[in-house]
Each structure stands twice: as structure tokens, then as C-alpha cells.
Amino acid sequence: MANNLKGNAVVGQSGGPTSVINQSLVGVIQEVQKCGHIEELLGSRHGVRGIVDEKFIPLKNLGMDLLERVAQTPAAALGSTRDKPDDKYCDRIFASLRKHNVRYFFYIGGNDSADTARIVQNLAERENYELRVFHIPKTIDNDLRVHDHCPGYGSAARFVAAAVMGDNFDNISLPGVKVDIIMGRNAGFLTAASVLARRNSQDGPHLIYVPEAPLTEDKFLADVDAAYKKYGRCLVCASEGVAGPDGKTWTERLASGLDVDAHKNVQLSGLGALGDAMAELVKKKLGIKRVRADTFGYLQRSFPGFTSSVDAAEARLVGKQAVLFSADDSNRQGSVAMRRVPDSQYKIETFLTPLSSVARETKHMDASFIDGGNNITDAFRSYALPLVGGLPPVGWLDESI
Amino acid sequence: MANNLKGNAVVGQSGGPTSVINQSLVGVIQEVQKCGHIEELLGSRHGVRGIVDEKFIPLKNLGMDLLERVAQTPAAALGSTRDKPDDKYCDRIFASLRKHNVRYFFYIGGNDSADTARIVQNLAERENYELRVFHIPKTIDNDLRVHDHCPGYGSAARFVAAAVMGDNFDNISLPGVKVDIIMGRNAGFLTAASVLARRNSQDGPHLIYVPEAPLTEDKFLADVDAAYKKYGRCLVCASEGVAGPDGKTWTERLASGLDVDAHKNVQLSGLGALGDAMAELVKKKLGIKRVRADTFGYLQRSFPGFTSSVDAAEARLVGKQAVLFSADDSNRQGSVAMRRVPDSQYKIETFLTPLSSVARETKHMDASFIDGGNNITDAFRSYALPLVGGLPPVGWLDESI
Numbered sequence: 001m002a003n004n005l006k007g008n009a010v011v012g013q014s015g016g017p018t019s020v021i022n023q024s025l026v027g028v029i030q031e032v033q034k035c036g037h038i039e040e041l042l043g044s045r046h047g048v049r050g051i052v053d054e055k056f057i058p059l060k061n062l063g064m065d066l067l068e069r070v071a072q073t074p075a076a077a078l079g080s081t082r083d084k085p086d087d088k089y090c091d092r093i094f095a096s097l098r099k100h101n102v103r104y105f106f107y108i109g110g111n112d113s114a115d116t117a118r119i120v121q122n123l124a125e126r127e128n129y130e131l132r133v134f135h136i137p138k139t140i141d142n143d144l145r146v147h148d149h150c151p152g153y154g155s156a157a158r159f160v161a162a163a164v165m166g167d168n169f170d171n172i173s174l175p176g177v178k179v180d181i182i183m184g185r186n187a188g189f190l191t192a193a194s195v196l197a198r199r200n201s202q203d204g205p206h207l208i209y210v211p212e213a214p215l216t217e218d219k220f221l222a223d224v225d226a227a228y229k230k231y232g233r234c235l236v237c238a239s240e241g242v243a244g245p246d247g248k249t250w251t252e253r254l255a256s257g258l259d260v261d262a263h264k265n266v267q268l269s270g271l272g273a274l275g276d277a278m279a280e281l282v283k284k285k286l287g288i289k290r291v292r293a294d295t296f297g298y299l300q301r302s303f304p305g306f307t308s309s310v311d312a313a314e315a316r317l318v319g320k321q322a323v324l325f326s327a328d329d330s331n332r333q334g335s336v337a338m339r340r341v342p343d344s345q346y347k348i349e350t351f352l353t354p355l356s357s358v359a360r361e362t363k364h365m366d367a368s369f370i371d372g373g374n375n376i377t378d379a380f381r382s383y384a385l386p387l388v389g390g391l392p393p394v395g396w397l398d399e400s401i
Numbered sequence: 402m403a404n405n406l407k408g409n410a411v412v413g414q415s416g417g418p419t420s421v422i423n424q425s426l427v428g429v430i431q432e433v434q435k436c437g438h439i440e441e442l443l444g445s446r447h448g449v450r451g452i453v454d455e456k457f458i459p460l461k462n463l464g465m466d467l468l469e470r471v472a473q474t475p476a477a478a479l480g481s482t483r484d485k486p487d488d489k490y491c492d493r494i495f496a497s498l499r500k501h502n503v504r505y506f507f508y509i510g511g512n513d514s515a516d517t518a519r520i521v522q523n524l525a526e527r528e529n530y531e532l533r534v535f536h537i538p539k540t541i542d543n544d545l546r547v548h549d550h551c552p553g554y555g556s557a558a559r560f561v562a563a564a565v566m567g568d569n570f571d572n573i574s575l576p577g578v579k580v581d582i583i584m585g586r587n588a589g590f591l592t593a594a595s596v597l598a599r600r601n602s603q604d605g606p607h608l609i610y611v612p613e614a615p616l617t618e619d620k621f622l623a624d625v626d627a628a629y630k631k632y633g634r635c636l637v638c639a640s641e642g643v644a645g646p647d648g649k650t651w652t653e654r655l656a657s658g659l660d661v662d663a664h665k666n667v668q669l670s671g672l673g674a675l676g677d678a679m680a681e682l683v684k685k686k687l688g689i690k691r692v693r694a695d696t697f698g699y700l701q702r703s704f705p706g707f708t709s710s711v712d713a714a715e716a717r718l719v720g721k722q723a724v725l726f727s728a729d730d731s732n733r734q735g736s737v738a739m740r741r742v743p744d745s746q747y748k749i750e751t752f753l754t755p756l757s758s759v760a761r762e763t764k765h766m767d768a769s770f771i772d773g774g775n776n777i778t779d780a781f782r783s784y785a786l787p788l789v790g791g792l793p794p795v796g797w798l799d800e801s802i
Contacts, residue, residue: 017574019567043798057798069796075570077798082575166420166703169476173418174483178699271680272673272696279672294698295673298579302567305793306707392706395470397444397458397478 004329005130007103008040011059013138014047014081014109014116018152019074019159019307020315021138024108026071027319028136029059037327038104047081047109048116052092056100071316074302076108085116094123097131104132104326108319110139110150114335115359121333134322135335135355138315140301142189143362146353147337151318154311154387156183156300157193161391163296164197168204168235169396175233176290177224177282180205181275183300185241188212188365190300193384194237195376196391202398204235211241212365213373215250220278221285223374228288240274240295250274271295308389314338314348321350346386405730406531408504410439412460414539415448415482415510415517419553420475420560420708421716422539425509427472428720429537430460438728439505448482448510449517453493457501472717475703477509486517495524498532505533505727509720511540511551515736516760522734535723536736536756539716541702543590544763547754548738552719555712555788557584557701558594562792564697565598569605569636570797576634577691578625578683581606582676584701586642589613589766591701594785595638596777597792603799605636612642613766614774616651621679622686624775629689641675641696651675672696709790715739715749722751747787 011028013021025043032041043057044050057078070077085093097105097120107117114135124131137144140156160182171178182191188210195208206227209215227234243249254277275293282291318336325331334352341347369380412429414422426444433442444458445451458479471478486494498506498521508518515536525532538545541557561583572579583592589611596609607628610616628635644650655678676694683692719737726732735753742748770781 013574017571062798066796066798069794070798072793073570073795073797074567076574077570080574162705162707163700163703166475166705167699169474169478169705170418170699170703173414173477173481271677271694273677276672276674276677292699293672294700295696296700297695298568298571298693299564299695299697299700302564302571304563304567304570304795306563392473393470394474394705395467396474397463397467397471 005103005132006037006039007101008042009038009104009106010042010044010051010056010097010102011078011106012044012047012050012108013076013078014107014113016140016301017075017080018138018140018301019155019303020151020312021075021108022073022077023071023312023315024136024138024151024319025077026067027316028106028323029062029067031320031323032060035323035327038323042100042102043078046079047083048085048089048093049081049083050079051096052089054096072304074304084112085119087119090116090119090123093120094127098129103130106134106136106322108136108138110137110141111144111358111360111362114355118355118359121355132326132331133333133355134326135358136318136322137335137337140190141184141187143187143364144358145361145363146335146357148339148348149387151311151315152301153189154308154314154389156190157196157384158308158388158391159300159303159306160190160193160296161196161388162306164194164205164235164237165391165394167294168197169394171204171233171235174290176292177228177234177236177288179236179238179275179278179293181238181240181293181295183296184211184239186211186362186364188239191237191239192365192369192376192380193388195381196385196388202231205237206231206234207236207374208376209236209238209242209374210365210370211239211243213370214245215242215373216244217281219373221281224282225286228286238278250277308387310387310389318350325352406504406533407438407440408502409441409443410505410507411443411445411452411457411498411503412479412507413445413448413451413509414477414479415508415514416539417541417702418476418481419539419541419702420556420704421552421713422476422509423474423478424472424713424716425537425539425552425720426478427468428717429507429724430463430468432721432724433461436724436728439724443501443503444479447480448484449486449490449494450482450484451480452497453490455497473705475705485513486520488520491517491520491524494521495528499530504531505535507535507537507723509537509539511538511542512545512759512761512763515756519756519760522756533727533732534734534756535727536759537719537723538736538738541591542585542588544588544765545759546762546764547736547758549740549749550788552712552716553702554590555709555715555790557591558597558785559709559789559792560701560704560707561591561594561697562597562789563707565595565606565636565638566792566795568695569598572605572634572636575691577693578629578635578637578689580637580639580676580679580694582639582641582694582696584697585612585640587612587763587765589640592638592640593766593770593777593781594789596782597786597789603632606638607632607635608637608775609777610637610639610643610775611766611771612640612644614771615646616643616774617645618682620774622682625683626687629687639679651678709788711788711790719751726753
């Protein structure tokens with residue numbers, strides 16, 4: 001491990017925030033404070049937009065007391081962005097980095113951020129400007145290729161599992177049909193985490209719908225009807241991205257005039273329409289009276305004081321590792337990924353994977369995780385359980401009967 | 402303190418569950434295990450319905466390990482009910498209590514439950530049957546008369562304050578208008594707790610709307626417009642029961658065909674229509690692009706592992722106190738209330754208030770808690786802060802600038 005390239009570094013945060021994205025930021029800062037090859041560490045305000053607008057905060061000299069509190073705080077402390085840079089935008093990013101003698105660029109984000117990092121790195125290479133670019137993963141969707149799982153997911157999964165656990169008891173107390181809408185446009189990992197709420201065969205969620213398993217109205221109604229007859233109640237967890245066999249999301253089918261973002265995605269989060277429509281359907285078609293819906297919304301990514309300790313530690317780790325990897329001249333670029341150490345209790349190791357292997361396309365739930373189009377398998381439970389870092393202890397009087 | 406009346410006791414839970422309602426149940430069980438005057442303690446399944454249907458669980462011999470886990474678990478472990486007993490129903494309750502030699506009836510619930518307790522107690526008196534009836538308060542709405550505050554409120558308030566705290570950081574990260582809809586049909590206490598999320602004058606919530614302050618569409622839009630111009634973003638917290646000057650709720654005005662419960666209340670919870678409508682209004686009338694809404698829903702009352710330690714202890718206490726009060730022959734009936742000990746740091750004492758003083762009508766936010774129809778005062782902050790038992794530590798980079 002040798003490094004002769006000295007210069008400044010920029011770190012930025014991008015995309016939908018998570019509750020541990022600042023752990024990664026603090027990991028970068030802490031490691032830069034210790035390392036020799038990075039002179040100044042500039043925090044870019046609102047991701048790449050801050051680079052273009054030259055809005056930087058110097059981060060190298062911040063004290064540990066503040067940093068530890070920032071690390072525990074959800075959402076992007078540097079500000080985030082939804083900008084999707086085109087080639088021209090990337091030219092401007094590169095020009096600004098060059099101007100500020102930036103030799104290291106750390107970008108915390110999802111697959112779109114990895115792609116931006118990749119383009120900027122390519123530009124620098126073409127211009128013969130030595131620039132090392134590292135992508136630090138974050139996404140509650142858990143949908144990055146190559147990565148075993150992504151920082152941000154474990155905490156969101158813990159929130160979802162606990163919320164559904166509580167809602168299951170609520171649904172036992174006052175029986176009826178309850179529909180919970182959970183984030184996840186294309187990947188069902190977060191919705192699938194609701195399976196962790198079950199203690200026994202009577203517990204909800206009784207039905208779990210992910211985007212990977214096409215769902216017709218008829219199947220949905222037949223499922224709810226059967227579960228309601230069996231349990232005297234029914235708790236449903238559905239991804240916001242649940243879609244029909246034609247690939248159209250239920251939300252698109254049910255609503256028009258919805259927002260479209262810079263990535264041409266229809267707005268699925270931040271509104272309650274899907275849950276309300278599913279509840280209405282159950283009321284009308286099955287004649288069940290007590291039907292309610294909740295849309296968990298942004299709380300899944302931004303609720304403070306309830307993160308997964310495992311997720312928090314891993315988010316810190318990948319930030320630190322990015323700086324450590326950057327100290328080695330042979331690492332020109334990459335995304336800091338985690339994989340499980342085989343033949344061990346849950347334990348991970350990090351490695352660098354090329355930006356192109358993570359950029360753009362995303363990962364879906366493996367078919368082995370989905371059961372019958374309305375349930376989640378034990379294989380998924382084994383995969384996800386270590387990531388949430390424990391769930392609150394609960395007990396119920398049925399244990400005494 | 403003397404007691405010659407020996408017999409069985411029934412305990413039941415009623416109304417919307419809270420995350421500490423089982424603390425009160427466990428308080429009752431623990432104290433009954435120690436006392437001499439109660440022979441068997443019967444847990445009634447689903448409130449008064451279990452009494453009528455004679456569905457009881459014997460509770461006196463349950464072990465502490467299970468009880469402590471039940472106490473930490475949200476929702477009503479005995480099951481709850483929305484039944485609103487009429488005179489005939491109350492006759493049947495009384496007949497069942499008499500049949501099972503029940504001399505003590507502990508009913509955990511809100512103002513409707515206090516009213517049911519009152520009617521049953523009156524019936525017993527008329528029939529010359531010695532029956533002691535105690536109401537144990539619970540409500541996240543915090544709207545019981547006489548009571549300084551109600552068990553269940555502190556934990557729901559903690560959840561709301563933390564959720565809004567996180568959402569404020571999310572809203573800084575990705576600026577826009579965000580509307581959060583918080584439970585509370587007639588009383589704004591829970592929505593007002595969102596004020597605890599503010600660290601400084603820039604933080605959201607920038608606007609807080611409670612049912613007690615009539616809100617017109619024009620005022621709402623002018624408020625959002627002004628806040629958005631001032632802060633470059635706007636975080637709104639609104640009660641689900643927010644209403645116009647004519648007393649009609651915004652939800653009633655915006656939607657038709659909504660559910661009506663046994664108490665003739667329109668369904669406001671368990672749907673996202675109000676938040677969506679408010680967000681739509683801002684988009685259309687103010688032309689702001691990034692507008693989102695979340696409806697916190699049942700999570701406010703049922704999220705596990707995030708209760709207020711103060712609330713949990715007080716909920717346990719009022720359950721225990723009900724049994725202790727029942728040991729005194731001079732206490733025929735009453736609701737176990739809390740008041741603050743004057744001239745002290747936050748400290749409460751319990752007392753018995755007649756059922757009729759708590760039954761039926763509810764309490765509203767004092768005018769001194771509301772500021773300009775869109776904000777909450779420091780007087781409320783002082784009132785509410787001790788109840789949430791601390792909030793998660795957070796930090797932001799603006800503290801370094």
C-alpha cells in the first residue's frame with residue numbers, strides 16, 4: 001500500500017436520505033483526519049450540485065462531539081440532491097474538482113450516484129487528470145448489485161419490522177383488515193422485512209406483496225378473503241411499487257396526474273393514495289367493515305433513535321474503508337461493498353467493486369425469497385435478521401393460554 | 402384504610418390501544434397479586450364485550466417474566482372494543498358481573514369507557530349490589546377532563562416529536578413542502594407535541610395546525626407561502642381533525658363516503674386522504690413542485706420499543722393505584738387521575754376523581770397553548786416536555802458554521 005498522490009478531497013451525499021447516511025459521512029471525516037494523503041476535505045452541499053456551485057464546507061477539523069451527534073442523526077447533513085447529471089453537468093463537476101485541486105471524490109449514494117461517479121471518473125481519465133473516485137453505498141431499498149446489502153437498509157428494515165410488529169398487536173386488539181404500504185419502487189427488500197414481525201403462525205403480516213411478484217386485483221381479494229376467514233383479521237404489507245402482470249404499478253393504474261421526477265419515475269412515496277385505494281377495494285368487494293390503511297412514508301428512512309446498531313456500524317465502516325482504499329495507489333475507483341464471510345456467524349468484510357458494476361441498473365429480490373406471490377420465505381428471514389440488530393422484546397397473553 | 406368487601410375483580414381494556422395500555426393492565430395484576438380483598442382477577446376479552454359474552458382469562462397467577470414483556474408491548478393484550486354500550490348492554494354487563502361475584506371492576510380506557518363504568522356503577526347502586534368501579538385512564542389524545550395528562554399520551558407524543566425531528570432533517574436535506582398528518586380528532590395535544598422537534602428558529606415544524614384553531618384554505622396557503630419564502634422549505638404538522646370556521650373537518654369537506662363508527666364519528670385515521678389533499682392544494686395553488694405528505698397513522702399508538710419511560714412508569718402506576726384505592730371502603734368509584742405536585746420539578750401524585758367528572762365530554766387544548774392559529778407556545782412546550790421522557794440526541798453541521 002503506497003500513495004504518492006496528494007491533494008484535496010470532496011465528499012457528498014445524494015438521493016433519498018437514510019437514518020445512517022451520516023454515519024458514512026463521519027466515517028470518511030474520521031479516517032481523513034488520520035490519513036496523510038488528503039490535505040483538505042470539502043463537504044459538498046447538496047451532492048454534485050454543491051460541486052458545480054462551489055458550495056463547500058471544510059470538514060477536516062470538526063470535533064468528535066459534534067461528529068458523533070451528527071452520525072446518529074438521520075438525513076443528509078451535507079444536504080442531498082435529486083439532480084441526475086447529464087454529460088454537460090458532469091463536465092462542470094469535473095471542472096470544479098480540478099479547479100479546487102481535488103484528487104479524491106467520495107460520493108455517498110445509490111446506483112444513480114455510482115453512475116455519476118463513474119462518468120466523472122471517466123472524464124478525468126480522458127483528460128489525464130489524476131482523480132480517484134469512490135462510491136459509498138446507501139439505500140433503504142437495498143437494491144445495489146454486487147453488494148450483499150446496503151447501509152441504510154438494516155435500519156429501515158428494523159423500523160418496518162417493529163412497526164408491523166406493533167400493528168399486528170393493534171390488529172389483534174381491534175380485529176379487521178389493515179393494509180400497510182412500505183417503501184420500495186422496484187425491489188421488495190424493505191417490504192419483505194415485515195416478515196420479521198411474526199412470532200408464530202397466527203401473527204401478521206398474513207400477506208406480503210413485493211414488486212417482484214405481479215399482483216392482480218382478483219388474487220389480492222381472494223388472498224384477503226381467505227386470510228380474514230382463517231384468522232378473523234388480516235394484516236397486509238404491500239410495497240408502494242406493487243404492480244400488475246402488465247408491469248404497471250397499482251398506483252399508476254389507480255391515480256393520474258402524479259408527479260414525475262428527473263429520473264422519469266412516477267411519485268410513489270409521500271402520498272397515501274395506494275393504501276386508501278386498496279382499503280376501499282376490500283371494503284367494497286369483500287364487504288368487510290373495519291378496513292384501515294397506513295402508509296409508513298418517510299419515517300422509514302428518517303426516524304431518529306431507532307437505527308439498527310449493526311447497520312450504523314457498517315455505514316460508519318464503509319465510509320472509513322473508502323478513505324483507506326483511497327490510500328492505495330492501485331485503487332483508482334470503485335464502490336465499497338460488503339460480503340458475508342463464509343462459514344461464520346454473521347460477519348462481513350469489505351471490498352472494492354468497479355463503479356460500472358454497481359452503476360445504473362439495480363438488483364431485485366431473488367426468487368428464493370418469495371413464496372406464492374403473497375409471502376416471504378425463511379431464506380429471506382435468515383438473510384435479513386442479522387441486519388436489523390435486534391427487535392424490541394414483546395409478550396402477549398396468548399403465551400399463557 | 403379498611404376493606405371488608407371480598408370478591409372477584411374484572412379488568413378490561415377499551416378504545417384505541419396505546420403503547421403503554423398494557424403497563425396499566427400489568428400494574429393492576431401486580432397489585433392484585435399482593436392484595437387481600439380480591440379473590441380472582443378476571444381479564445375480560447375485548448372490553449365490555451368479554452363481560453357480556455363471559456369470555457374471561459384468569460390473570461392472578463401469571464408470572465413476572467411474561468408480565469414484564471406484556472407491559473412493554475403496545476396494544477391491548479386483553480383485546481379492545483369499540484362497542485358503545487346502551488342501557489340494555491349495561492344491564493347485561495351488570496348481570497354478568499353479579500353472576501361471577503365480581504365486586505371490583507377496573508376499566509382501562511378513555512372518556513367513553515369512563516361513561517360505561519359510570520352507568521354500570523349506577524346500576525349496581527340501584528340494585529343494592531356492592532360493586533366498586535374504577536376507571537384507569539388511557540388515551541393518546543390526552544383529552545380527559547380533570548386529568549393533568551393521560552397515560553399513552555407521553556409515548557405517542559415522543560413518537561411524534563421524534564418523527565417530526567427526523568422529518569425536519571429530511572426536509573433540510575431535500576427542501577420542499579412536507580405535510581405531516583397527526584392523530585387527534587377534537588384535541589390538538591398530540592399534534593402540538595411536534596413543537597418539541599424544534600432545536601432552533603430555523604427548524605420545522607414551521608406551521609402547526611390543531612383542531613381547536615379553525616383553519617381556512619386561504620390562511621393555510623398564505624401561511625405555507627410565507628414560510629416557504631422565509632425558509633426555502635416548509636414543514637407542516639396538522640391534526641387529522643383540523644376544521645374550518647364552520648366546524649366541519651377538512652376531511653369531511655374533502656371526501657365523502659367515509660366510514661362512520663358507533664359513536665357517529667367520521668373515520669379520520671387509517672387513511673391518507675387529508676394529507677394528499679393538502680399537498681395537492683399547495684402544488685396547485687402555490688405552484689411549488691416538491692410537495693409530499695405523510696400520515697403517521699397507527700404507528701403513533703402502536704410502535705414498540707420507543708415508549709416514553711415517564712409515560713410507561715405512570716401507566717403502571719395508575720393501574721397499581723386503582724387497586725390500592727379499591728382497598729379502601731370509602732372509595733366506591735372513580736377515575737385514577739394525575740396532577741403535578743406544585744413547586745417541584747416535574748413530579749406527579751394520583752387522586753380519585755368521580756367517574757362523572759371524566760365521562761363523556763372531553764378536554765381541549767387551552768388557548769394559552771395556541772399561537773396565532775398556526776403555532777404552539779412555550780407554555781405548551783413546558784407542559785409537554787417532561788412527559789416524553791427525553792428525545793434522541795441529534796446534531797447537524799450547521800452547528801459548526
